[in-house]
Amino acid sequence: MNLLSLTAVELGKKIKAKEVSAEEAVKASLAAIESKEPQINGFVTIDGECALKRAAEVQKQIAEGTLTGPLAGVPVAVKDNICTKGLLTTCSSKILNNFIPTYTAQAVRNLEKAGAVVIGKTNMDEFAMGSTTETSAYGVTRNPWNSEHVPGGSSGGSCAAVAAEEVSCALGSDTGGSIRQPSSFCGVTGIKPTYGTVSRYGLIAYGSSLDQIGPVAKDVTDCATVLEIISSHDKKDSTSVKREDTDFTTALADDARGLKIGIPRDYLGSGLDMEVKEAVLKAARVLEERGAVVEEFDLSLVEYAIPAYYVIAAAEASSNLERFDGVKYGYRAKDYEALHDMYKKSRSQGFGAEVKRRIMLGSFVLSSGYYDAYYLKALRTKALIKQAFDKAFASYDIILGPVAPTTAPKLGESLCDPLKMYLGDIYTVSVNLAGLPAISVPCGLDSKGLPIGLQLIGDCFQEKKIIRAAFAYEQTRAYHHSPLAEQ
Secondary structure, three states: OOHHHOOHHHHHHHHHOOOOOHHHHHHHHHHHHHHHHHHHOOEEEEOHHHHHHHHHHHHHHHHHOOOOOOOOOOEEEEEOOEOEOOEOOOOOOHHHOOOOOOOOOHHHHHHHHOOOEEEEEEOOOHHHOOOOOOOOOOOOOOEOOEOOEOOOOOOHHHHHHHHOOOOOEEEEEEOOOOOHHHHHHHOOEEEEOOOOOEOOOOEOOOOOOOOEEEEEEOOHHHHHHHHHHHEOOOOOOOOOOOOOOOOHHHHOOOOOOOOEEEEEHHHHOOOOOHHHHHHHHHHHHHHHHOOOEEEEEOOOOHHHHHHHHHHHHHHHHHHHHHHOOOOOOOOOOOOOOOHHHHHHHHHHHHOOHHHHHHHHHHHHHHOOOOHHHHHHHHHHHHHHHHHHHHHHHOOOOEEEEEOOOOOOOEOOOOOOOHHHHHHOOOOOHHHHHOOOOEEEEEEEEOOOOOEEEEEEEEOOOOHHHHHHHHHHHHOOOOOOOOOOOOO
8 A cells, every 4th residue: 555645634534543653654754755756846955864754653642542643643744945944945046055943933833733744855946035945055856747837936845745745735835826826736736825814924935925834735625724734823923813714625516506706807818728718617517517607807917916915025025135144144155255246246156046036126126216116016016916806805705716827837948038938927916916716626638637726816815715625626526636646
């Protein structure tokens, strides 16, 4: 029996039933990583020794009855921009190549309290800036469905690790689609929760008003289970929200009756690949057959989402990345003449091209004379986009659409044209600007055998509605294992 072909919840049940031990599950994960990593490069750091030690502790607590949760003993992976005490956390950047945090992110702590075993840290676009996981200082990650294609980004390592069945589930972060888009490209499920639902404490910031940690897994049940575990109010995070309705697994009902679903006509226009469009509309018809009311409508301001997002995200990145200067931690240039020269050389040598591009863009839009013309205008546009969604959710429970205009592009195609790469986020960035929850669910394969993702967007704090709809849709189709997973 291949333990990693099971979902995280299924594996947890077998561990609890003593059909398999936590140590066996961790060993199976480490063996899969050793076998498949040369082909996909999904991990930056693997901590097998600590994982096995932790698995033995968890197994003892399971036997004693102190750990009874659904993920007790299950190996998980964590994106490399989420801090883990004593374990290298680099943001896939040279500038943090030696950074070992002295604390653990609250979301990871919640997972560990539930008995999950952290295997290692997954590859990503440097500082989460990118849509392909090609900007990593540790090499590109490849798509388990076809190694000539990207896995998406910036959480490409987490999604590829789940799709390749190196782990059953993983944590990612979503700033403008960084969980949903790679989930779509890798044929797995990913949730971006409402802003403030999961603590950002320990998440190395890219865009502070946009970033949110979320789960990546094989199915909706796993995602709902992980999200239920990691969601918590955290006094250490000023943006954390106190919620009483985080029992997300109660929404796992095979029923879409009573749900009103809107499809924005703006999402079905030019630029959308026909195979993606057909798969998404077919999924909409399935939900209609399951009892939902589905209709098209006009969602305004879609064309302004990309410029508003990149102005705001770059401005926040420019501010957040100021701290990486070679003084307190991280990479420091070896040869320099004085303090300012050390700053310049450390940052020039430590940051990659895409990060430098966004820092410069952010510094420009925040500079005197351009602040009003660009940054404030982008903030006003963000408010208008939120109003447009508020108006839509007055009529609909869920907004349905594609995750990305195409399936996964080939390696190297996006980086040669950054603007084209940015435009690939057109269906995802609005969700982050408005602080909304959204889920990506596999809904088919294109003619090249690459996965297509369906995006379901909910109003703030309405994760249960999108989980319910996604689960109802998921019951109509089998999970497709990637070619690498079946090796």
